[in-house]
Amino acid sequence: MEPIRDGDVDISGAARLLADPARARMLTVLADGRAQPAGELARAGGVSAATASEHLGKMVDQGWLGVERVGRHRYYRIAMPEVVQVIESMALISSVRPVKSLRGARASRDLKIARSCYDHLAGAVGVAVFDALCDGQLLNVTGGQWTTGDRSHPLLDELSITATDLRRFGRRPAVRVCLDWSERRYHLAGGLGALILRRMLDRRWCTPGNTPRAVAFTPEGWEALDRTVSVDRAAIMDKYAA
Structure with a gap:
């Protein structure tokens, strides 16, 4: 050795x-x-x-x-931000504490539905948003590097995120991905991920939840998600029913 x-x-x-x-x-x-x-x-x-x-x-x-x-x-x-990436990565290989109360079950459900991962959206909703942006060819991966495509997307249009905004992240990558610990799939990080969550909060599509890190979507937010990225609220709620 x-x-x-x-x-x-x-x-x-x-x-x-x-x-x-x-x-x-x-x-x-x-x-x-x-x-x-x-x-x-x-x-x-x-x-x-x-x-x-x-x-x-x-x-x-x-x-x-x-x-x-x-x-x-x-x-x-x-x-x-790398500290949060380590926490999320550790969560992927860690055991889950047993839920011993209704309050604990609700908190666990809320985190799995939608939560913030440092400054971007994670959980089932975060993964659904990422998938929709990939399906719409806004996000592309070439040689292991994620980039934004030339076309726009209804979600970005609804949040008034322009091509100019995508060039304002300075040294920070516009697109990064995190492996989501609860969904075991990618969600969007980087400058674009942070900007999307910030605009969602500004538009009151969502608010900080009662559980630390949880993000609670408002009725208007769920409608906007359905309209722009076809998020199936009922399917997500059924999947994580307490």
Whole structure:
């Protein structure tokens, strides 16, 4: 066996940081991209304020989290989108905690129907949107690289996303894909994925759900999804009936 050499990537340090249950729960809460106060993260992690502060400090030092001070309060958010990709990837190979209450069953259902994965849409709805954009030939893959095609799409037209918008992502790729942990298929990430979710929220097609990371679509949002990407609400609800 080859010895570990200087300059090699040390994944064990990152693995140890993620392995702690309290830190893992905090990161899961933060995976929707929003900032959360330290007290809320302590409750999510099931630890005291002092212990939470220690955990959060380690993740800040690692560069995983950013912190903003507002008066006496500190608000934390994920600083690296790659952290959320790791969480989603780990979810693919992790066991599911048993559901022990009706509330837990509803929370699980809501996350599987639609949730935010950092700043883009995931879950059954996210996968359906991605499939529709591929079917409409807006998204193409060539040589393993995803790109946007020349044609438009009813979803982008409805959300007033133009070709000019697609050129404004700077260094960020317009199109990336994530393997969805609940659907086991791809959903759309990258600049376009973030812009679609942001416009959906702005148009009140959806709102943040009661469960952290969950996204709740409004009746108007479901109608728009049916009109633009033929999302079958009834089929999704039946699939994940509590």
